[in-house]
Amino acid sequence: MISLTSPVETRAHRWPAGLKLSLLCFLTGMLFFIDHLVFHSLFLLAIVVLYALPGREFFSSGWRHLKILWPFILIVALWHLWTGEVEQGAVIVLRMMSAVALANLVTMTTRLSDMIDVVHFLAQPLYRLGLNGRALELAIALVIRMTPVLISKGQKLTWAWRARSNRRSGWRIILPFTVLALDDADHVAEALRARGGLTHLENE
Amino acid sequence: MEKNIAYTALFAALIAALGLVPKITLAFGVPITAQSLGIMLCGAILGSKRGSLAVLLFLLLVAIGLPLLSGGRGGLGLFFSTTGGFLIGWPVAAFVTGLIVEKWRSASIALVATIASIIGGIIVLYAFGIVGMSIVLDKTLTEAAALMLVFIPGDIIKAVIAGLLTAAIAKSRPASLLSRSAKSA
Numbered sequence: 001m002i003s004l005t006s007p008v009e010t011r012a013h014r015w016p017a018g019l020k021l022s023l024l025c026f027l028t029g030m031l032f033f034i035d036h037l038v039f040h041s042l043f044l045l046a047i048v049v050l051y052a053l054p055g056r057e058f059f060s061s062g063w064r065h066l067k068i069l070w071p072f073i074l075i076v077a078l079w080h081l082w083t084g085e086v087e088q089g090a091v092i093v094l095r096m097m098s099a100v101a102l103a104n105l106v107t108m109t110t111r112l113s114d115m116i117d118v119v120h121f122l123a124q125p126l127y128r129l130g131l132n133g134r135a136l137e138l139a140i141a142l143v144i145r146m147t148p149v150l151i152s153k154g155q156k157l158t159w160a161w162r163a164r165s166n167r168r169s170g171w172r173i174i175l176p177f178t179v180l181a182l183d184d185a186d187h188v189a190e191a192l193r194a195r196g197g198l199t200h201l202e203n204e
Numbered sequence: 205m206e207k208n209i210a211y212t213a214l215f216a217a218l219i220a221a222l223g224l225v226p227k228i229t230l231a232f233g234v235p236i237t238a239q240s241l242g243i244m245l246c247g248a249i250l251g252s253k254r255g256s257l258a259v260l261l262f263l264l265l266v267a268i269g270l271p272l273l274s275g276g277r278g279g280l281g282l283f284f285s286t287t288g289g290f291l292i293g294w295p296v297a298a299f300v301t302g303l304i305v306e307k308w309r310s311a312s313i314a315l316v317a318t319i320a321s322i323i324g325g326i327i328v329l330y331a332f333g334i335v336g337m338s339i340v341l342d343k344t345l346t347e348a349a350a351l352m353l354v355f356i357p358g359d360i361i362k363a364v365i366a367g368l369l370t371a372a373i374a375k376s377r378p379a380s381l382l383s384r385s386a387k388s389a
Contacts, residue, residue: 003269003270003271004269004270004271004279005269024280028284065277065279066281068275068285069285069286072286072341075341075351076341079343088342091342092340092341092342096285096286096341099281099284099285099340100281100282100284100285101281102281102284103279103280103281103282103283104279104280104281107269107278107279107280108279110269112268112269112270115268115269116268118268119264119268135205138209139209139212139213139216139261140261140265142210142213142214142217143213143216143217143220143261144265146213146217147217147220147221147272149217150214150217150218150220150221151221151224171238171241171365174222174238174241174365174369175369175373175376177218177221177222178218178245178249178369178373179373181214181217181218181221182211182214182249182377183377185207185210185211185213185214185215186207186210186380188210188213188214189206189207189210189211190206192206192209192210193206197205197206198206198209
């Protein structure tokens with residue numbers, strides 16, 4: 001399964017996903033209400049310890065997910081060195097890193113199936129308002145199934161282009177790509193209808 | 205019903221697949237990620253309701269941990285990072301783009317889809333993105349907006365491409381242009 005859940009089994013993998021997500025909401029909310037440098041340093045330190053506990057592999061893959069932030073850290077650092085509000089800049093950088101690292105921690109320790117259960121739980125009120133629960137499930141499964149299919153079709157299109165031209169395809173490739181996806185959508189819709197469609201699901 | 209689900213799911217998958225297409229570099233060196241082009245196309249082709257649902261479905265899968273965003277990114281952390289506002293703005297951007305294409309039928313589809321993509325995919329989207337950025341980076345809205353200015357030219361080109369693509373789809377697969385089909389009106 002192409003998921004970002006860590007293959008390194010941690011104790012947190014067994015915690016209920018709902019609990020982890022509520023904790024995440026609470027702690028992230030708290031981060032944005034406190035402006036204290038010592039607090040933010042200690043908080044980030046605690047998160048680093050949490051990442052280090054399951055071992056080296058877990059820590060380094062967590063670090064890789066955090067690296068996307070560095071351009072913004074650079075901007076904030078330069079900005080606050082320029083304006084002279086260094087402490088405020090440090091708080092912003094620490095808070096940003098903590099918030100993202102904490103959320104990634106939940107992603108890394110929660111299995112896709114557990115997350116989907118939470119989605120179902122949260123969607124309960126919507127089901128009562130008329131959203132078809134089976135339709136949501138089917139749509140999630142379809143996206144997971146069709147993404148690799150579309151990716152391989154996109155690759156074939158790129159190869160076909162390269163076989164005919166020594167210039168790069170650029171954005172022109174997106175038109176046939178979109179047309180392929182639209183045709184696939186028609187075929188999938190027909191196949192669903194041929195297998196009884198979604199109406200019988202509603203009656204179950 | 206089946207068609208709605210198939211189109212919504214396939215477009216969510218299309219946005220994901222566009223994230224894996226290597227960054228497209230335009231003639232004069234402006235790199236564009238195809239993924240935000242996918243958001244504009246979602247609205248312009250599927251219309252307001254189905255377009256925004258497709259984007260929501262895509263974001264749901266990103267949030268629960270599938271690495272579907274360009275560069276293989278995913279997970280909850282992205283929604284709290286500096287560009288999280290843009291992610292939250294994506295479904296709204298697709299909705300507004302779709303709504304304009306649905307309602308404004310007097311001009312050519314290429315022109316309408318381009319302007320709809322500019323209003324939805326740039327003005328509305330940047331409003332969300334700038335607010336998100338100003339919260340995370342603790343900057344005023346004007347300061348955050350200044351940081352985003354460099355990306356506007358590339359996004360305008362993207363909107364024009366979205367307009368041209370929508371017009372081409374209207375010609376090659378008229379029945380698939382759900383934003384202009386009789387039912388969605």
